[in-house]
Amino acid sequence: MIASEALKRASLRIEVSEAKLLLSFVLKTDKTRLTAHPETPLTDSQWEAFTVLVDRRAEGVPVPYLIGRQAFYGLDFLVTNDVLIPRPDTETLVEEALAFIGKRALRVLDIGTGSGAIALAIKHEAPESVLYASDISDAAIKVAQANATSLHLDVTFKLGAYFKPWTGETFDLIVSNPPYVARGDAHLQNLTFEPASALISGEKGLDAITEIVRQAPEFLAPGGMLALEHGYNQGKDVCALFQNGPWENIRTVNDLGGNARVTTGTKK
Numbered sequence: 001m002i003a004s005e006a007l008k009r010a011s012l013r014i015e016v017s018e019a020k021l022l023l024s025f026v027l028k029t030d031k032t033r034l035t036a037h038p039e040t041p042l043t044d045s046q047w048e049a050f051t052v053l054v055d056r057r058a059e060g061v062p063v064p065y066l067i068g069r070q071a072f073y074g075l076d077f078l079v080t081n082d083v084l085i086p087r088p089d090t091e092t093l094v095e096e097a098l099a100f101i102g103k104r105a106l107r108v109l110d111i112g113t114g115s116g117a118i119a120l121a122i123k124h125e126a127p128e129s130v131l132y133a134s135d136i137s138d139a140a141i142k143v144a145q146a147n148a149t150s151l152h153l154d155v156t157f158k159l160g161a162y163f164k165p166w167t168g169e170t171f172d173l174i175v176s177n178p179p180y181v182a183r184g185d186a187h188l189q190n191l192t193f194e195p196a197s198a199l200i201s202g203e204k205g206l207d208a209i210t211e212i213v214r215q216a217p218e219f220l221a222p223g224g225m226l227a228l229e230h231g232y233n234q235g236k237d238v239c240a241l242f243q244n245g246p247w248e249n250i251r252t253v254n255d256l257g258g259n260a261r262v263t264t265g266t267k268k
Contacts, residue, residue, distance in 0.1 A: 001047045003027070004038035010050070013058045022053045025067040061193055073121035077147050082139035084198045086117040090177050092255045093229045093262050094121045097175050100225050100264075101126045106172035108132065109219070111162060111212060114198060116144030116155065118175055123153045131155040134165045137197070163215050170221050177229040178208035205231060206238075213241045220267045227264040235260030 003023060010019035020031045026049050027040065034040065042050065053066050064070040064085045070077050072086035073094055079085055097108065097118075105128035110119035113133035123131045133155055135141050141157050148155050158165035179198055181188060182205035191199055201208040209228055216226045226247075230238050235252040242250045247265035255261035 001042045002038065003034055003040040003042065006042055006047065006050055007038075010054045014054055018057060018063050019054065021063055022057065022066065023050055026050045026053065065193060070115075072117045073124075075117075075121060075124060075151060077115050077117050077120075078143060078150065079115055080139070080143055081193060082137060082195060083114040083143050084177075084194055086115060089255045089257070089259075089261055090118065090229055091121075092253060093175055093177060093227055094118060094125075096227050096253055096262050096264055097122050097173060098125050100173055100227070101129055103128075104172075105129050107170070108173045108175065109166065109169075109171040110134075111174065111176040112136070112178045112198070112208070113144050113157065114140050114177070116147045116157070118177060119144070119155050120147055120151055120153050122175070123155055124151070132158070132166070132169075132171070134158045134160050136161045137195070140198075162211055163219050166219055169219060171219055172221050172224045173227070174212075174216050174220060174224070175227045176212055178212060180205045180209060180230050180234060204237070205234065206241075209234075209238055210241055213238075213245060217246050217267055222268070223266055225264055225266045227262055229262050230260075232259035232261065235263060238263040 006023060007019050020034060024031050024034050026046050056066055062085055064079045065081050068078060070079045070086050073091050077086060107130050108122060110133040113119050113135045119131045119133040138159055141159050144157055179201035181199045183200050183203055209230060239250055239252060242265040246268045248268050250265040252260050253262045
């Protein structure tokens with residue numbers, strides 16, 4: 001069996017681009033080299049491993065969970081099924097955070113850090129800032145810590161829900177990509193392999209966001225900013241939550257797809 005034939009067979013069941021990622025993973029090479037050398041032979045064990053991965057992908061398991069890696073904001077992250085897969089839409093949240101930081105050295109908190117992708121991307125781009133992050137999942141914290149170690153980035157991680165681990169602390173910027181999918185949302189049928197606790201947040205998908213907006217002023221310095229990722233159809237509702245609190249300069253930013261994705265506000 002050679003690479004081109006393996007990809008041809010796999011493409012009958014999954015996307016060619018995904019098959020190339022899986023075969024590159026099995027052969028411990030990259031897609032560019034794989035494309036340049038379609039005659040690369042597979043051992044029996046490599047063919048067997050590739051077949052297993054194709055079977056699992058055909059069953060719906062996301063490729064990042066199969067290979068244990070996902071790129072985000074130019075960095076390579078470990079991912080397991082204990083954390084959400086970092087997505088391009090979330091880079092909008094990082095961009096807003098970095099725009100607020102500028103060249104300053106700020107204290108930044110990431111609530112519900114998951115794989116640590118947001119906090120670590122911010123730290124990578126704003127190395128003078130001090131980054132803190134927390135999550136309710138011990139397994140997620142371990143993944144985030146592993147990513148920090150592999151990327152040689154210094155972020156303080158703590159276990160706990162919302163702001164519980166940060167009693168008495170004050171930050172200049174708080175960011176979060178919290179659960180925001182409504183219970184019963186049709187999109188959930190395509191997300192069955194990702195942790196439900198990181199996705200679902202009440203009947204309207206706003207429970208976690210409501211709690212963060214309510215608690216955040218206690219932990220923000222005056223003029224500090226809260227930036228929240230949310231669903232494409234939640235922008236108006238999230239703005240309304242901000243408007244009911246001590247916030248100003250409230251704005252919603254679209255992602256690259258033109259969908260309302262991040263709402264920010266600064267503490268009065």
